Amino acid sequence: MSHKPVPRPDPISHVYWQRLREGRFSYQSCRACGQCWLPPAPICPRCWATDTEFIDSAGYARLLTWATYHRAYDPAFADSLPYVVGLVELSEGPRLMAGIRCDDPTLLRVGVTLNLELEPRENGFLVPVFVPVLANKREGHAD
Amino acid sequence: MPDTVISGVGATPVGKLAGATAWSLQAQACRAAVADAGLELAAVDGLLAEPGYTQPVIDGITPHYLRLGEMLGMSPNLCGTEVLGGASSVSMVQRAANAIAAGLCTHCLCVYGDAPVSAPGTFEYGRGDDATHGLFGAVGLHAMAARLHMERYRTTEAQLGAVAVTARAHATLTPHAQFREPLNLEAYLDSAYVVEPLRKYDCCPVSDCGAAVVVSAARQLPADGPAPVRIAGMGQAHCLAPMLDARHLRQLPAARSGATAFAMASVGPADIDLCELYDCFTIVVLMQLEDYGFCRPGAAGAFVAAGETGPGGSLPVNTAGGLLAEGYGGGMLHIVEAVRQLRGEAGDRQVDEARLGLVSGHGLGLNTHATLILASTAA
Incomplete structure (x- = not known):
């Protein structure tokens, strides 16, 4: 079985991935204007200040939209089909693309609450994925 | 701005073209467009090129126009490579029109050509760390846009x-x-998902093709x-920070x-008679009609x-089939x-009273x- 791709940290994203290795999922914030964002950048994308910091996220989010892959463009994802990738908005504001771990994608809706989990990959990497808080299908509808 | 026009067009066949390379297709398309315009080769003094996806980088840099210009034996007054993805072709025509209006050149070739079927290069599906999350290809992002629209x-x-x-x-x-065979809705709905909610028929094919136009100063035509086609209006808009833009996947920069x-x-x-809308995926046509x-x-x-939007409809869209069917x-x-x-x-697909057309280009990850x-x- 092949392994899912690992992140490729560069000088700009290095701190983000290093904190994840330590189990801390964080976003970047501007000390000058307070803007919060992902992915990591060398400058605040709102006021262009360079005094920025990483802040740990509480790990709560909502789903803005999603796509369900029925084809594995990388063979490492073949065993996961169908799998979901979504656009996620953290409670702190930043948005990111991330895997959505979900047994039944038909239950997903815009605005569904998501909880963070960290998925281990090779070389000690941890990758953020999100798990939807869904009503049990047998009990009726998701709200 | 001073009148600029499209004075000539040319294209190779589209599909799987045995032995084709991006270079040969671009050269053929340029030849056809200049011949269509009725220009002497020496009169062409601008060259803008979109390298296509399979060979965008030459020896670590991207002076695509340099190799193409050498092949065409050109010493132009304007040259460049456009890398706006699916918006490159429209953008090149705009760049040419602006340069002509400013007096930098008089007749500018704008050319696209690629041979991904017959001379495959490198298609890098996941950008940056996107592959880590399983996000591959433009199809994933467009599937998200389609889901949000639904x-x-x-x-x-349907x-x-x-x-x-x-x-x-x-x-x-x-x-x-x-793809000239008719498609009915039953066959569409019977086809498998690629990235749900998008199926095979929602996605444009990969094709070998070269196509070019000549943009000219209206007063310098043979x-x-x-009949020249006048460039009446143009615009661009981009979304370069999608994770910061609440409109991303909801509304296009269109x-x-x-x-x-x-x-x-x-x-x-209401004045537009027909549209040629960039249609890498079906959802983009719906979004553009609204945007x-x-x-x-x-x-x-x-x-x-x-x-x-079909043949004989009130607003024919993609009258030759677009990316989805023309190729x-x-x-x-x-x-x-x-x-x-x-x-x-x-010919058979001619729209009656076609006076004003809108053409769009849409590129990269929306x-x-x-x-x-x-x-x-035309009279």
Whole structure:
């Protein structure tokens, strides 16, 4: 079985991935204007200040939209089909693309609450994925 | 701005072309476009090129125009490579028109060509760390946009399918189209998902193709050339920070790009006779119909399903079949088709009274957009 791709940290994203290795999922914030964002950048994308910091996220989010892959463009994802990738908005504001771990994608809706989990990959990497808080299908509808 | 026109168009066949390379297709398309314009080779003094996806980098840098210009034996007054993805072709025509209006050159070739079927290069599907999350290809992002449209407006899979079916209906009238067999909604709905909610027929094919146009100063045309098509309006708008933009996947930069172009041309959506909309995926056609103001938000699915964008409809869209059925021509075939329609040379698929056409280009991960409004000068 092949392994899912690992992140490729560069000088700009290095701190983000290093904190994840330590189990801390964080976003970047501007000390000058307070803007919060992902992915990591060398400058605040709102006021262009360079005094920025990483802040740990509480790990709560909502789903803005999603796509369900029925084809594995990388063979490492073949065993996961169908799998979901979504656009996620953290409670702190930043948005990111991330895997959505979900047994039944038909239950997903815009605005569904998501909880963070960290998925281990090779070389000690941890990758953020999100798990939807869904009503049990047998009990009726998701709200 | 001073009058600039498209004076000539040319294209190779589209599909699987044995032995083709990006270079040979670009050279053939350039030759055809200059011949169509009726220009002497020496009169062409501008060269803009979109390298396509399979060979964008040469020896670590991207002076694509350098190798192409060497092949064509050119010493132009303007040259460059455009890398706006699917918006490159429309953007090149704009760059050429601006340069001509500024007096930098007089006749500028704008060319796209690639041979991904016959000479595969490297398709890097996951950008940066996207592959880590399983996000591969433009299809994933467009599937997210489609899902959001369905959630917000109750757009149905059958309405997405209507875009694919309509593209084939136009292509059946287009002798050079890659997919001329009709498609019905049942076959569409029976096909497997690629990235749900998008199926195979929602996705444009990979094609070998070269296509080019010549942009010229209106006062410098040969007396015996074809009727020029006037560049009446143009606009661009881009979304380069999608994670910071709440409109990302909900609305295309087309809304802003279109407003600029309509204002420049002093026309509105109701004045447009036909559209050639970049259609890498069916959902982008629905979004553009709304973002350009041809339909109310959420109304495009029903508009297409009612046949309004098909042959004989009130607003024919992608009259040669578009990327979905004519084949992948990098957006340049859309411009070529608009010119043929506005000259009245489109044969069985000719739109009646075609005076004003809108052409769009849309590129990368829903990041780039460019618009042209073209006007007929034929009597």
